Amino acid sequence: xxxxxxxxxxxxxxxxxxxxxxxxxxxxxxxxxxxxxxxxxxxxxxxxxxxxxxxxxxxxxxxxxxxxxxxxxxxxxxxxxxxxxxxxxxxxxxxxxxxxxxxxxxxxxxxxxxxxxxxxxxxxxxxxxxxxxxxxxxxxxxxxxxxxxxxxxxxxxxxxxxxxxxxxxxxxxxxxxxxxxxxxxxxxxxxxxxxxxxxxxxxxxxxxxxxxxxxxxxxxxxxxxxxxxxxxx
Numbered sequence: 001x002x003x004x005x006x007x008x009x010x011x012x013x014x015x016x017x018x019x020x021x022x023x024x025x026x027x028x029x030x031x032x033x034x035x036x037x038x039x040x041x042x043x044x045x046x047x048x049x050x051x052x053x054x055x056x057x058x059x060x061x062x063x064x065x066x067x068x069x070x071x072x073x074x075x076x077x078x079x080x081x082x083x084x085x086x087x088x089x090x091x092x093x094x095x096x097x098x099x100x101x102x103x104x105x106x107x108x109x110x111x112x113x114x115x116x117x118x119x120x121x122x123x124x125x126x127x128x129x130x131x132x133x134x135x136x137x138x139x140x141x142x143x144x145x146x147x148x149x150x151x152x153x154x155x156x157x158x159x160x161x162x163x164x165x166x167x168x169x170x171x172x173x174x175x176x177x178x179x180x181x182x183x184x185x186x187x188x189x190x191x192x193x194x195x196x197x198x199x200x201x202x203x204x205x206x207x208x209x210x211x212x213x214x215x216x217x218x219x220x221x222x223x224x225x226x227x228x229x230x231x232x233x
Contacts, residue, residue: 015163081131
């Protein structure tokens, strides 16, 4: 996917919480840059993230003498990629749909698919282009209301890869449980997997029945309650 779509799309790993999409994004990113952390940047989107947080913005000087304009995550990794065109660079955006994509992405929204076109950054007015060797990998929960509200302009620039819950992975994850307990949980998960608001990863670390019970009470029941409330809204 990175070879075919990485130079013109945002590669989006789409899956429920607990399906391993964040881990997969990081593994893919580290592999693409051969473990060179200087060629990889990460950011997590949320409702209050702005263009100034993601691309470039003014920050206070340490000496209190006013503000200075600084490149943020996107511009920093893009400039590194432009300066080193023979090596791939990676930007990972977690929870991609949580922020207002149009407002936050700015120039990236248009020029992610037009890498040969030059443009000006909105605040500094510096001339630049999106590096052809910059791969953008994002994660999202497809059931978030914000994901359902994405417009065609954003979707057109996404290449979506589904990361689904795995019954086999759950069985392996619960390998230390007694066979009867493991079978019971796997059968329950298999029966409800199409409607559950989470994936197999929520059972990670459940090495015994006490750990499973704690996960059930503290994590799974609240998520199931939220899902029921959402259907009633």
